Amino acid sequence: MVGKTTHSLNEYQALRALMESGTTSKAAIRLGLSQSAVSRSIASLEARTGRLLFERDAGRLRPTHEAAQMNRRLDPLFEALDRIDGPPDVAQETLRIIAPPTYAHRFLVHHIATFLKINPHFFVSLEVSPSEDVIRGILERRFDIGLTGVELSRDGVKLTPYRTSSAVCAMAVDHPLVGLDVVRPEDLDGQQLIALTHRHARRAQLERALHGCRSTPKIVAEVSTAFAAVDLAKEGLGLAIVNPFPVVHYRSDEVIFKPFASHIEYRSYFVTPDHGAASGIARAFMRHLRLHTATDDFSQKA
Structure with missing residues (x-):
């Protein structure tokens, strides 16, 4: 007789919170738990699945490829839970954006506001992180689109030129x-x-x-x-x-x-996953930025 696979929602919630927050302390605050409870849930999930989900790197927990894969497979589960908990008559398409502070503060918040006024049926989530985290977040498919001024060529991500400028x-x-x-x-x-x-x-x-x-x-x-x-x-x-x-x-x-x-020259890029075309909402936001970015004397369209 084949044994049943036991699933634990608490373990999956801990995995997702740690993937999105980056530290056990932030994940614990998000879930309303202690750090030790989050750590126990992750250890239990690793033991149950036989997979190493997080590696410690210079004091930080870095998710493994197995963790990223599992997190992606959990998307339908948490989307279903959101639909159950949320208003039944509201269906909003979400755009997950990640960008470093120079792009996020002032610049992106303005364009996100105008984008949502034009498209009230959309929902935007903005994460402000260092440039190296932008590439990692897209690689792990935690975000749909990123902005960066760092030319990091990595398998799994696509850099689409947006603006060019000189110092x-x-x-x-x-x-x-x-x-x-x-x-x-x-x-x-x-x-x-x-x-x-x-x-x-x-x-x-x-x-x-x-x-x-x-x-x-x-x-x-x-x-x-x-x-x-x-x-x-x-x-x-x-x-x-x-x-x-x-x-x-x-x-x-x-x-x-x-x-x-x-x-000294600079290039700004849209960062998207390098697997097929970007989502419709991501393409719409890129078009919105290209169309509504004001002209200036020092930068040009790429």
């Missing part, structure tokens, strides 16, 4: 270099500079451009986003070399942007 120099309206039409690397010699952290590939490109002309600015601060760099420049702390898109859309009246003479 600009951001400065306060009363900065001594404000009269220049174009800022060159040599102009930064001795100037106070707000730099992006070294995890940004463009930081190394800027350092090479400065080294090539023996220009040595004084780095007074390091930040992780272009918005933070520009905001500090606005406060008069120094100059910032950044990707103008989409920062220039929200700071053009408060900060002066000047072209920066260098080979």
Whole structure:
């Protein structure tokens, strides 16, 4: 006699919460449980299925391929539960978006709002995460679409060009270099500079451009986003070399942007799963962004 497979909704809920939250503490808060209860549910699920679902990497729990597969297979179950718990007469198609802070704050929230006003039958979920998590989230199929400025080519994801731009120099309206039409690397010699952290590939490109002309600015601060760099420049702390898109859309009246003479170029991409065509709602949102992104002097359609 073949034994019955025992299913536990609590285990499946713990798996999904941990996949979407990233840590046991966040998953526990989401489920209203203790961290130990979440850990026990995951351990029980691994023991019952004989699969390793999470690996510990530098103090973080990283889901395995088996976990991603199981999570995808659970979609119909949780969709059915949502339909049972939710209003029976409302059927909304959901778009799951993931983007880093520079794209998510201000820029995406505005376009999500206009998109939903035009399409009130849609529902949008927005996750704000670092760029490396955007690729991972699409790979694990936890999101339908992402935005990124990082050119990471990975099997399983598709990068669709969205915008291109060249580096600009951001400065306060009363900065001594404000009269220049174009800022060159040599102009930064001795100037106070707000730099992006070294995890940004463009930081190394800027350092090479400065080294090539023996220009040595004084780095007074390091930040992780272009918005933070520009905001500090606005406060008069120094100059910032950044990707103008989409920062220039929200700071053009408060900060002066000047072209920066260098080979530093930026590309923004839509990130979607590389298996068949993107969903209809994802394609609709990409069309909406392309159509409604305002023009500026520093970026162009890709």
